[in-house]
Amino acid sequence: MNEAVPSVVAIDIGTHKVSVLIAKVHAPDNIQVIGMATARNRGMSKGKIVSLDKVITAIKNAVQEAEDMAECRVHSAWVSIPSAELKSFYASGRTPIESSDHTITTSEVVRALDLAKASHLTSDHYLVSAVPLGFDLDDSGEWVQNPIRMSAHSMTGHYQLMMLPISTMQNLDRALKGANIGVEKMVVSNLATAEASLLKDEKEYGVCLVDIGAGTTSIAVYLDGRLALAHTLQRGGEHVTRDIAAVLQTTTEEAERIKLLYGCVDMKVVKPDHMIQIQGIDGPQTISRIELAEIIIARYEEIFAQIRQELEKSGAIHGLYHGVVLAGDASQIEGMISLVRRMLGVSAHLGNHPSQVYAEEPHQAALRRSQYATASGLLLYSQNYTQDTILEHEDPETLSVWGRVGRAWSGLNEKLKSIF
Numbered sequence: 001m002n003e004a005v006p007s008v009v010a011i012d013i014g015t016h017k018v019s020v021l022i023a024k025v026h027a028p029d030n031i032q033v034i035g036m037a038t039a040r041n042r043g044m045s046k047g048k049i050v051s052l053d054k055v056i057t058a059i060k061n062a063v064q065e066a067e068d069m070a071e072c073r074v075h076s077a078w079v080s081i082p083s084a085e086l087k088s089f090y091a092s093g094r095t096p097i098e099s100s101d102h103t104i105t106t107s108e109v110v111r112a113l114d115l116a117k118a119s120h121l122t123s124d125h126y127l128v129s130a131v132p133l134g135f136d137l138d139d140s141g142e143w144v145q146n147p148i149r150m151s152a153h154s155m156t157g158h159y160q161l162m163m164l165p166i167s168t169m170q171n172l173d174r175a176l177k178g179a180n181i182g183v184e185k186m187v188v189s190n191l192a193t194a195e196a197s198l199l200k201d202e203k204e205y206g207v208c209l210v211d212i213g214a215g216t217t218s219i220a221v222y223l224d225g226r227l228a229l230a231h232t233l234q235r236g237g238e239h240v241t242r243d244i245a246a247v248l249q250t251t252t253e254e255a256e257r258i259k260l261l262y263g264c265v266d267m268k269v270v271k272p273d274h275m276i277q278i279q280g281i282d283g284p285q286t287i288s289r290i291e292l293a294e295i296i297i298a299r300y301e302e303i304f305a306q307i308r309q310e311l312e313k314s315g316a317i318h319g320l321y322h323g324v325v326l327a328g329d330a331s332q333i334e335g336m337i338s339l340v341r342r343m344l345g346v347s348a349h350l351g352n353h354p355s356q357v358y359a360e361e362p363h364q365a366a367l368r369r370s371q372y373a374t375a376s377g378l379l380l381y382s383q384n385y386t387q388d389t390i391l392e393h394e395d396p397e398t399l400s401v402w403g404r405v406g407r408a409w410s411g412l413n414e415k416l417k418s419i420f
Contacts, residue, residue, distance in 0.1 A: 009066075009077035010378035011059065011181065012189070013172070015044045015084075015215030015238065018058040020066040021367075021375040022074065023357070028383035033359040035070025037062045038371055046215040046234055047084025049171045056178035063179065076182035078378045080189040081128060081172065084216045087163045088230035090133075091116040094156040104147045104155055109135075112157030120161055126169055129162040129188050133226045160227045162188050187381050189374055190220045190230050195384070196377030197327045197351030198222065206319040209351070210307060210340070211374075212330040214238045217303055221316045229314050233306050237330030240299045247295050248287065250280045259333075264293045265300050266335025296333070304343035311344070323347030329370050354380060 005024045008031075012019040022035030039062035043054030063074050093115030095108050113130060121127060134143025137152035147155055169186075176183060193211045194203075203222035211218045215236045221229035240263075245255035262276050267290070274289040311317035323346040326336060331350070340348035353368040357376045367376070 007072075008184075008379055008382045009074050010080075010375040010382070011063070011077045012080045012192070012372075012374040012378065013044075013055070013059070013082060013175075014041060014213055014374075015047050015082070015236065017041050017214075017371060018055075018062040019371050019375045020062040020074075020077075021357075021372060021379060022066050022070040022072065023379050025383060029356040031357045031379050031383070033357060033363070033367055033379075035066035035068075035072070036359070036363065036367060036372065037065035037069065039065070043175075044082070044215065046236075046238075047082045047213070047232070048168070048215075049175065052171065052175055052178065055175040059175060059179035059181065063181065074181065076184050078184045078382050079172075079176065079181075079186055080192045080374050080378055081164065081169075081186050082216075083164075083189050083218050083230075083232045084234065085165050085168055086188065086190070086218075086230065086232045087125065089120065089161055090158070091120055091161050092156050092158045093118075094154060096154050097152050102151045102153055104137075104150050104152060106148060108155055109147065109157065112155060113159065116157060116159050117161065120163070122163075124166055125163040126166045127161060127163050128169070128186060129191065131160040131162070131191070131227045133158040133160060160230065162230060164188075184382070187378060188230075190218045190232075191227075192377035192381055193218070193327050193351075193374045194220045194222070194227075194377065195380045196354050196357070196373045197325055200225075202322040202325065205321045206316075207322040208307075208311065208316065208320050208324045208346075210324055210326050210328075210331065212236055212303070212326070212328040214330065217307070217328075217330075219307055219310065221311070221314070221320070223316065223319050228319075229310070229316050231310050233303060235299070235303045235306070237328075240296055240330070243295050243299050244292065248278065248280065248285075248292075249282065250278055254279050258292065259296065262289055262292055263296050264289070264334040265297050266338045267293060267297070268338070269335055297339070300333075300336075300339060301343065304340065308344055317344070317346075320344075320346050323349070325349060325351045327351040327370060327373050332370055356380060 008023055008025055010021045017038050018041050019038045021033050024032045039058045041058040043051035049055055067074055093112040095111045097104055135147040136143055136156040194209050204225045206223045209220045213236050215238055217233040217236055219231050241255045245252050258278055264270055270289050270293050275286050276289055277286055324340050337348050357379055359367045
């Protein structure tokens with residue numbers, strides 16, 4: 001790798017796979033991927049680590065393959081945090097401006113954030129992200145993005161707080177250390193996928209990102225350019241596979257195979273006479289594609305019924321003028337667009353790969369696959385949010401992942417000016 005060109009590494013740890021991208025950063029909107037790889041992850045279930053050794057192996061395998069392609073060695077990376085146990089909610093903190101001329105400084109912004117966090121933090125959860133939504137000066141009702149150096153008698157900071165169990169962060173930390181990977185920054189997977197999959201106009205006019213992975217389905221709603229809702233359902237593509245295996249009495253591997261080859265969630269495109277040969281536990285059998293579709297549709301309808309419930313509960317469903325954008329491997333099944341429109345009553349389309357992240361022609365098609373969406377978002381996030389990173393002077397191997405998150409908050413007062 002040419003060291004004259006800044007480089008960045010992204011690692012997305014998913015339920016069934018680990019994806020790695022190594023890139024050269026020519027400019028924030030010109031990121032060239034020079035190494036990429038995915039590896040099967042057998043150490044997680046439903047978005048949670050169940051075998052630390054297997055997760056470490058998956059990370060090592062994916063990193064090594066990407067290293068070989070890029071002809072370099074990876075020492076640290078931006079890493080997505082699986083959101084299976086994510087708790088996300090709105091919070092606000094109001095503080096007076098006590099200086100003689102009522103000028104807002106970083107101290108007031110930090111105080112507003114501290115007050116917003118105060119009633120929500122628990123001993124067993126860690127605050128991994130506080131997305132600033134805006135600041136209300138003197139209860140005017142009009143939010144500003146950058147209150148520093150403005151004048152007011154009082155200020156209310158509005159945030160979307162994201163928390164994960166401390167044990168989850170610790171286990172992820174151990175997996176990365178076991179793979180000899182230092183951490184530049186941890187990013188909740190919802191935010192990284194949104195960075196890659198959503199356009200600025202979509203966020204402004206109202207959009208819901210639905211990321212259907214193997215073990216979980218995550219949603220992120222943006223209204224007026226702000227993150228209004230983030231939520232994770234304990235349902236995903238592996239549940240569809242298990243349903244097929246249970247109903248058709250076949251193995252998980254065979255169920256996954258026929259799902260990928262013949263799966264569909266729109267009965268209008270399934271021909272009544274389309275028959276499928278499958279290998280059942282008791283031997284070969286023949287089923288209709290309609291029978292397979294009925295099994296798959298039942299589970300996806302359950303998932304989108306829960307999504308609709310969350311959107312209705314928050315009121316966000318009425319503001320989705322740009323509808324739904326779909327991401328994740330399990331959203332690529334035939335007929336998904338029609339199903340979403342029917343279940344949610346809004347427009348829908350598959351997320352497009354960000355044009356700012358590209359590879360040379362032989363690898364561009366592979367990079368555009370859904371399995372690299374979150375990792376591509378991490379690359380973009382590293383450039384758009386570099387100012388959030390707290391400079392570390394210690395040896396990166398001696399500081400844990402969740403310790404770094406803690407340092408980020410304790411150092412916020414000195415760094416907050418650069419956020420705006």
